[in-house]
Amino acid sequence: MNRVDNRQTREVVVPGDLLDDSGLRPGNGTYVLDGKIYASRLGVKNVFSGTVSIIPLRGRYIPAPGDMVLGMIADIGPSNWLVDINSPYPAPLHVNEVPWKVEFGDTSRFLRIGDTIMAKILMVDESMKIQVTMNDSGLRKLEEGQIVEIAHSKVSRVIGKSGSMIQMIKNMTDCRIFVGQNGRIWVDGDADDVTVAVDAIKMIEREAQTSNLTERVKEFIESKIKPEEE
């Protein structure tokens, strides 16, 4: 077996490209026709432990159970809120799924239209009916800070390998940051620090496909932060 390691086989593929016909397993973003695996979307080919999959470069956020997201209240009902989570589907938040005791019809006293919340995707069924919850540690309504929106496909890059990138930004800029899987990022802290953190996040989005990004982001933040710190 002379299967090359995934780090070397990175290439851009477009829908319809042949990925493999030598017995790898089909993963995300692929389909099988006549026993051969083809790409079904634009992305980067990734071979990992016998499975070939596509890391998407573009596309809308599709919720998956367990995802932490940032949502905005879009509509209020007597026993639920509708949350915009930046996906093609509306996400209802039921009163049982919030950390407060809400009387029927009293929903608008707790969350109003335009409010931003941290939420977790509770469930997604096969017809893409979604439910979100705020009953989890750390989930709350956001009262201050700033929201940055990036392409959701770049989120993993902002977080970095086991959180290295985001940890570095947090430490260096002294900001509180929450990254939602749907591409919305909440940043809070001293106004100047927030600006630097936001710029750093935008830089990651812009240069997501390049190597040694962590190093360059570090240099970028250092160059911006130094004057005030020293």
Place this chain on the structure above:
Amino acid sequence: MSGQSNLELVNKKGIRLGGRKAGELRDIKIEAGVLENADGSAYVEIGKNKVRAAVYGPRECHPRHLQNPTRAIIQCKYNMMAFSVSDRKRPGPDRRSVEISKIIAEALEAVVLTELYPRASIDVYIEIMQANAGTRCAGLTAASVALADAGIPMRDIIPSIAVGKADGKVLLDLNKEEDNFGQADVPIAIIPKTNEIVLLQMDGNMTREEFDTAISMAVPACHEIYELQKDALKRRYAAAMKEVGADE
């Protein structure tokens, strides 16, 4: 089709008006990702045709009654700009553009994995900025590149081209004069991987033999366009990928 003229469309040596041979395509240029605010976009030039396509979605389907609980729907809007033809085209949808929108949406539905996004809508907008025969093919060619650019899962990219008959000869990729004064116009779109035909119309008359010749000219031409479509997408994203490696 309509109109008679003493214009010689194909000369005795078999050379056409623009200097092409019977089986030759016009110059084609394809670019992906030309619009900032669309989820995906593409620009296509086939000869003097200039076409732009934009894709939005999958997004929530409005009006709600169009939603399909098992799959996404594709809504396409083909529009010719007022200045796209030599006589001003009266703006707004007309019988012709409604028909073209429908057949393009149906051709795209054959490749897009719509079952992944129940109840959603994928919106395709095709704007013809300059028309010179074969705009529905150019539009479909652009739309499928734009769909891929939007990161929408699909089985393959669709190339499309017209064949026809003018001066009694079967010709590939008719231009305006050949279309107006010729005898037939046959737009074709295929799925290159399987050679399935997803769009086929015929305006005018051809014999069975001429039709077979026409199809056998169009299929290789479609594969040629397919390569250009893939190249356009790869060009857009490969530049940034060159340095990828160690990190991550």
